[in-house]
Amino acid sequence: xxxxxxxxxxxxxxxxxxxxxxxxxxxxxxxxxxxxxxxxxxxxxxxxxxxxxxxxxxxxxxxxxxxxxxxxxxxxxxxxxxxxxxxxxxxxxxxxxxxxxxxxxxxxxxxxxxxxxxxxxxxxxxxxxxxxxxxxxxxxxxxxxxxxxxxxxxxxxxxxxxxxxxxxxxxxxxxxxxxxxxxxxxxxxxxxxxxxxxxxxxxxxxxxxxxxxxxxxxxxxxxxxxxxxxxxxxxxxxxxxxxxxxxxxxxxxxxxxxxxxxxxxxxxxxxxxxxxxxxxxxxxxxxxxxxxxxxxxxxxxxxxxxxxxxxxxxxxxxxxxxxxxxxxxxxxxxxxxxxxxxxxxxxxxxxxxxxxxxxxxxxxxxxxxxxxxxxxxxxxxxxxxxxxxxxxxxxxxxxxxxxxxxxxxxxxxxxxxxxxxxxxxxxxxxxxxxxxxxxxxxxxxxxxxxxxxxxxxxxxxxxxxxxxxxxxxxxxxxxxxxxxxxxxxxxxxxxxxxxxxxxxxxxxxxxx
Numbered sequence: 001x002x003x004x005x006x007x008x009x010x011x012x013x014x015x016x017x018x019x020x021x022x023x024x025x026x027x028x029x030x031x032x033x034x035x036x037x038x039x040x041x042x043x044x045x046x047x048x049x050x051x052x053x054x055x056x057x058x059x060x061x062x063x064x065x066x067x068x069x070x071x072x073x074x075x076x077x078x079x080x081x082x083x084x085x086x087x088x089x090x091x092x093x094x095x096x097x098x099x100x101x102x103x104x105x106x107x108x109x110x111x112x113x114x115x116x117x118x119x120x121x122x123x124x125x126x127x128x129x130x131x132x133x134x135x136x137x138x139x140x141x142x143x144x145x146x147x148x149x150x151x152x153x154x155x156x157x158x159x160x161x162x163x164x165x166x167x168x169x170x171x172x173x174x175x176x177x178x179x180x181x182x183x184x185x186x187x188x189x190x191x192x193x194x195x196x197x198x199x200x201x202x203x204x205x206x207x208x209x210x211x212x213x214x215x216x217x218x219x220x221x222x223x224x225x226x227x228x229x230x231x232x233x234x235x236x237x238x239x240x241x242x243x244x245x246x247x248x249x250x251x252x253x254x255x256x257x258x259x260x261x262x263x264x265x266x267x268x269x270x271x272x273x274x275x276x277x278x279x280x281x282x283x284x285x286x287x288x289x290x291x292x293x294x295x296x297x298x299x300x301x302x303x304x305x306x307x308x309x310x311x312x313x314x315x316x317x318x319x320x321x322x323x324x325x326x327x328x329x330x331x332x333x334x335x336x337x338x339x340x341x342x343x344x345x346x347x348x349x350x351x352x353x354x355x356x357x358x359x360x361x362x363x364x365x366x367x368x369x370x371x372x373x374x375x376x377x378x379x380x381x382x383x384x385x386x387x388x389x390x391x392x393x394x395x396x397x398x399x400x401x402x403x404x405x406x407x408x409x410x411x412x413x414x415x416x417x418x419x420x421x422x423x424x425x426x427x428x429x430x431x432x433x434x435x436x437x438x439x440x441x442x443x444x445x446x447x448x449x450x451x452x453x454x455x456x457x458x459x460x461x462x463x464x465x466x467x468x469x470x471x472x473x474x475x476x477x478x479x480x481x482x483x484x485x486x487x488x489x490x491x492x493x494x495x496x497x498x499x500x501x502x503x504x505x506x507x508x509x510x511x512x
Contacts, residue, residue: 006029006030006031006032007031007032007073007074007201008031008032008033008034008071008072008073009026009031009032009033009034009072009073009074009075009076009201010034010035010036010055010068010069010072010074010075010076010109011023011026011033011034011035011036011076011078012036012059012075012076012077012078012079012100013036013076013077013078013079013080014035014036014037014043014052014078015035015037015038015039015042015043015313015401016078016079016313017154017158017159017160017313017314018078018115018154018190018193018194018197018313019035019076019078019313020046020312020313021156021190021194021312021313022076022078022194022197022198023035023046023048023052024047024048024312025194025197025198026198027048027051027052029198031201032053033051033052033053034052034053034054034055034068034072035052035053035054035055036055036057036059036065036068037054037055037056037057038056038057038058039056039400039401040054040056041400041401041411042399042400042401044400045399045400045401045412046312046399047312055067055068059079059095059096059097059099059100060092060095060096060099061099062099062102062103065099065100065102065103066103066106066107068103069103069104069106069107069109070107071107072104072107072109073109073110073111074109074110074111074112074113074201075100075104075109075111075112075113076112076113076114076115076197077097077100077112077113077114077115077135077139078114078115079093079096079097079100080093080131080132080135089127089128089131090127090130090131090134093131093132093134093135094131094134094135094138097135097138097139098138100139101138101139101141101142101144102142104142104144105142105143105144109144110144110145111144111145111146111147111200111201111207112139112144112145112146112147113146113147113149113197113200113201114135114136114139114146114147114148114149115149115151115193115197116132116133116135116136116148116149116150116151117129117132117133117150117151117152117275118150118151118152118186118212118275118276118277119133119150119275120133120273120274120275121273121274121275121276126273128267129273129275132150133150136148136150136210145207145208146207146208147200147206147207147208147209147211148209148210148211149193149196149197149200149211149212149213150210150211150212150213151188151193151212151213151214152185152186152187152188152214152275152276153185153187153188153275154187154188154189154190154193155187155188155189155190155215155295155298155299155302156189156190156191156298156301156302156305157190157301157302157303157305157306157311158306158311158313158314158393159190159302159314160267161187162298162299162302163257163314164253164257164267165221165224165225165228165299166228167257168225168253168257169225169228169229169232169234169236170232170234171257172236173234173235173236173237174236174237174239175225175236175237175238175239176239176241176252177221177222177238177239177240177241178240178241178242178248178249179240179242180221180249180268181220181221181222181225181238181240182220182221182222182240183220183221183273183274184218184219184220184274184275184276185218185219185220185221185274185275185276186214186215186217186218186219186275186276186277187214187215187217187219187224187295187298188213188214188215188292188293188298189215189292189293189297189298189301190298190302191293191298191301192213192215192290192291192292192293193213195287195289195290196211196213196283196287196290199287199289199290203286203287205286206286206287209282209286211282211283211286211287212277212278212279212280212282212283213277213283213292214276214277214280214292215292215293215294215295215298216292216293216294217294217295217296218276219295222238224295225238226238227295227296227299228299231296231299231300231303232303249268253268310394311393311394313393314393314403337453337454337455338453338454338455338456338465339451339452339453339454340451340452340469340472340476341449341450341451342449342450342451342476342477342480343447343448343449343450344447344448344450344480344481344483344484345445345446345447345448345484346445346446346448346484346487346488347444347445347446347488348445348446348487348488348490349439349446350417350437350438350439350446352487352490353417353437353446353448353487354414354417354419354435354437356483356486356487356490357419357435357437357448357483358397358398358412358419359395359396360404360483361391361392361404361405361407362391362392362395362404362405363391363392363395364395366479367478367479367482367483367486368475368478368479368481368482369474369475369478369479372471372475373388373405373475374388376388376406376425377405377406377425380406380425380426383426384426385406385424385425385426386403386406386424386425387406388405388406390403390404390405390406390424391403391404391405392404392405398412398419399412400412403424404421406423406424406425407421407422407423407424407433408421408422408424409421410422410432411434416436417436417437417438418434418435418436418437419434419435420432420433420434420435421433421434427454427461427464428456428457428458428460428461428464429454429455429456429457429461429464429465430454430455430457431452431453431454431455432451432452432453433450433451433452433453434449434450434451434452434453435448435449435450435451436448436449436451437449448480448483448484450476450479450480452472452476
């Protein structure tokens with residue numbers, strides 16, 4: 001049984017891929033958990049959201065950090081700024097780490113546990129990996145003992161590394177591969193990462209230590225492609241080419257996978273560096289209970305979880321996974337905000353209508369003009385945006401903070417029938433798409449209100465809005481009509497099914 005007298009821990013980056021999986025593990029071990037996040041609504045949407053304390057703030061804003069540290073014994077530092085732009089993430093990482101370390105010092109925190117990256121080897125040093133090492137150095141500048149775990153690629157359902165391997169192998173039978181696919185690396189299963197992170201607080205001897213962690217295999221990405229293909233029963237051929245630079249490779253990855261060019265480039269620069277555990281005995285002696293999994297075992301676990309459609313977090317769960325131009329400010333209906341409002345009525349309950357709306361995007365698509373949606377996503381990728389292939393974490397269920405193609409769920413209220421999506425594509429302004437569902441008084445059926453909001457940025461934004469309005473008329477009118485038809489068709493199908501069920505007993509009765 002887990003202890004009920006364990007300390008209070010603060011998890012930063014709790015809406016991210018690792019943080020969102022670490023929190024329930026800590027809760028199961030009996031820790032009191034406080035989560036430091038920019039948007040508490042995204043956290044409360046988690047299944048465990050009502051079991052933790054929520055401290056809202058931003059590690060880049062020093063004055064918002066100290067309140068989160070009050071009464072905390074240990075801090076998990078899981079913040080990174082990979083999606084904030086090639087020239088910005090290192091400076092942002094330093095600033096965030098400094099602010100957290102300073103506030104933790106003042107609050108008397110006893111331990112910091114940090115998940116970073118391996119020290120890069122080779123002549124071309126990855127800026128991303130260098131920044132992860134520098135973040136650990138910044139955290140250690142204070143008096144608080146830091147346990148720093150250094151990991152290479154993390155493999156799990158929805159992880160960035162797993163999605164890279166999965167999409168490239170699934171979609172490209174003939175793989176044109178640059179030199180980075182032959183660089184040795186030591187991927188680690190997310191299950192093992194969580195085991196190390198949770199165990200750190202129970203191992204006082206790990207305080208002040210730098211621990212490199214990895215799986216049981218040292219592989220190249222080419223070998224990972226081959227193993228994944230074997231697990232899935234696919235035949236794939238790899239053709240080596242020497243001329244694909246990280247920039248060109250990032251466009252290739254952005255074209256084939258849901259990973260945007262802005263994230264793909266620093267990621268691929270990191271893949272060009274050898275990242276292998278130098279001293280495996282260190283992790284083994286400190287954490288003898290952790291048995292590193294093979295890459296194949298990690299892939300099988302990830303595929304099993306993905307097939308179950310129960311993926312708790314994905315690589316783009318965190319705000320930092322989106323480009324720096326993405327503004328996380330919520331909708332503010334002030335002057336200067338353009339609106340397009342459309343209505344439709346359906347012969348269905350508000351609950352069923354809302355359920356259909358919340359399944360839009362991903363494999364379901366947007367019901368009308370999908371080619372235009374994909375064209376817009378392709379243009380966005382060329383501009384360095386997120387593109388259209390972020391998909392959905394779950395095909396049937398949404399949570400606040402989920403990515404839906406190039407939108408992000410900002411507000412989701414089942415009781416009020418309200419869904420608001422914030423645009424993450426590159427725009428000269430900010431945009432939202434909102435659906436409201438309700439039953440008008442003294443009428444049958446349900447009324448759906450679809451509203452497109454746009455807040456232009458300067459003259460460019462205003463011109464852009466007026467140029468695209470005719471296309472909106474075609475696209476969003478068509479979407480609402482198709483949505484109405486789908487809801488009504490589902491209602492007719494359900495009614496026919498109910499009629500068939502109700503007739504069955506009387507037929508059976510007559511036969512007997």
